[in-house]
Amino acid sequence: MGHSSTVRWDSGRAFQVEQDGHRFMLDASPDAGGRELGPRPKALLLSGLGACTGIDVVGILEKMRVPLEGLEVQVTAELRDEHPRIYTGIHVRYVFRGKDLPVEKLQRAVQLSEETYCGVSAMLRPAVPITSEIVVEA
Numbered sequence: 001m002g003h004s005s006t007v008r009w010d011s012g013r014a015f016q017v018e019q020d021g022h023r024f025m026l027d028a029s030p031d032a033g034g035r036e037l038g039p040r041p042k043a044l045l046l047s048g049l050g051a052c053t054g055i056d057v058v059g060i061l062e063k064m065r066v067p068l069e070g071l072e073v074q075v076t077a078e079l080r081d082e083h084p085r086i087y088t089g090i091h092v093r094y095v096f097r098g099k100d101l102p103v104e105k106l107q108r109a110v111q112l113s114e115e116t117y118c119g120v121s122a123m124l125r126p127a128v129p130i131t132s133e134i135v136v137e138a
Helices: 041-063 103-117 119-124
Strands: 005-011 014-019 022-026 070-079 087-097 130-137
Antiparallel strands (some): 005 014, 014 022, 070 087
16 A cells, blocks of 8 residues: 655645645745745654654554543654754654553553554654653643
8 A cells, every 4th residue: 555645836835735635735934935825844744753653652552451531742853954954853742641541551552653663753763863752641
């Protein structure tokens, strides 16, 4: 199974994207001529990483029979100043919500996602260091 994406110039610096049957806009930042019509392409990588690992972690914890009330995956990155403006580091913060959550199972689920299952993480890790942390909120 593969994926496909068609990116068509709309106007200015904005592009219409059709990806696997979904449509959305991507745009440059205003200082680069964009008009805030959609997320930035590079930042979308961070969203993809957060969703990929989040999907894994929720599925793994379901199999472990760990009842979650919520999960928020916060992904931040630092950019270097010179071009190409690539990420020099990415940090993933997993914020779990629930009562009496077993921290060791949360850690194991995150580890399995990061090391085995998350394809986005596997593609990014050779290019940029990725760190993570786990936070538990009752």
